[in-house]
Amino acid sequence: MRAAGGFVAIHAVFAAVGMALLFALGMVSRVRDIPARLGPAYLSGVAAVMSCLVLLLVVGVPIRLPELALTSVLLAIGFVAIRLWLRRRGRPPAVAVLEAAGGMETLISRVAVAAIGLYFAVGATAYAKLATFGDDWAFWSFKGRALYDFGGRLKPEVFLARPAHPPHLDYPVLQPLLESLTFRAMGGVHLQEWHISLWILFASFVWTVGFLLRSRGVSMPIVLAPLAALALSPYASQIVMVGYADVTVACFVGTGALAIGLWLDGGRYEYALLGAVLLAGAANAKNEGETAAAAVLVGAAVVLGVARERRWGQWLGASAVAAAGAAPWILWRSAHGLKNDDLPSLGTSLDVGYLTGRLDRLGSAIDSLGSQLAMTGRWLGVFPCFLMLAIACIVTSTARRQATFYLATIGLMLAVLLWIYWIGRPPIEVWLAPNSFHSANRVVTMIVFTAGAGAIHLAARLLGSGGWLPQAAARSGSGAGRPSPANSGDAIRR
């Protein structure tokens, strides 16, 4: 009973802080809106609270339940105060009141939402008794247990000492820290039940993508079809089963990229800020999350530059939030000389002879990542459909910038992965083996989630669904706060 109560309580704490964040951003304004925003609140709450806790952890503060409670309360109070201040200054909510369309569309949508909801709710019971697998015992849960057992501190014997350490000490610690706090809330080490938290994160990702797009007026049938493919993709549920952080990082990257994409599409600054918080979560979840967050922000900069939009101040603000969230772990890691043992020094990796001598690795990596992204049995055709929609946007000159943003972002993410595979020390087969949970199979998760979220955005633009701000208004930089179907506080009907 204690364990179940603690499990519910810690998730409620994250959802409460996230709800306060959404309130500050003007994305929830009425009490009756709260149930529909629980998913995005939980995901953004985890990103916000855990990024702050990582900062405290690296400066030497032990992270246990009192520290979690205090940080959560302070953050929630701060977010509510920001909203009240903004309200006094007359800033309207960022998200319009959502009203359902009538008739058959509503019926179909409700049935689909109920089916996906049921899948996640019943599915959670399949994650309650799992064993601890592979990398989970080797370092994810290893670090989580170490944080739990040794007072919520980065015990040097585990996190610094060589050779007696778990592998990948350089990996950020959002997931292990979250795991240790879940253990504390549950009153003991519950390695089996911990997997349910990862499943909840995955469900929150699906919910957040739906919420963000609905908040811009995209109709439910357009949102639901790709969302069903993302939610039911067999490989995502398998990665959750093994307890690795690939789905965790993908949830933050996918939603962060979508929020930034919606900001670029004439959305209010609040979307960029929410995206930045989610990207900070991504950067704290896995090394790939750091480069993916940078890829999203660089992709946004490319679009702003090409379109000559004057929203650089907002871009800088969002980038600063993401960088502030990511910096503590990166600085701590650098200060202690922790680096990825799989990669050679910068000098070696830029050596022309070294690179040309292993061109075969690059070819294999391109082939392998392409094959993974095309695996319909694993990802239900999400990536090829995204590519087709991006091509359609560019060919028809509809939402070209948005297509460019997603293509640039995903292209950069892929480029970084290919670079790593090209220069890495281990034999390439270790990373590219197709029939297990090896690297290439898993790292594409964040690319698929980003492509899936982007696909819905692009499809909505191609079909003219949603209250998109005219490009001229967005370009002028005055889009923020300007009344429009998407930006006004009025109810919009779909």
Place this chain on the structure above:
Amino acid sequence: MASLIGQTVGVVLAALLLMALLRRLGLALGFGRAAAVAGLVLLGALGAGAFRESWHALDVQRRTFSHVSSEGGRSRCMVTTGIDVHAIELVGREVPSRERYYFQPGYPLGHQGLCIRFLLLPRLQVATPEQTHYLVFWGAPPRAQLDQLRRRGAVISRFGFDYAVARVP
């Protein structure tokens, strides 16, 4: 990579086909809208089609692990890496919780070493024997070394020929 290109070309062709079909029916739909409709229909169909299979996969997962105990789940790596459960129990008994221990393998352990480290938490492995009172020998401990430790007053517990824990004063 060829499969990705092939699939992308395939869905583009599907969109063009849809556009042509609708034009024949008197519905003029541009490529953009046709692509969006084709993409949504395809993803919706694949998602709906996967519902039953994914649900079933979760059922199988639930059944497969329904009898796994907390301890069995935690020590899964013992099975996959082939570690002697009794040896782990011996070390767990001899080295108190939260104590440091030095681990001396008799052969290269690879993943076994990681698993042992995980299973022995909350005991901490250290890099040198000088940092602890507990020395764990895994795999044929050298007799001369054990004798030397005994002469220094160490208390040695053995499990078979392969495992020993020495508590040095």
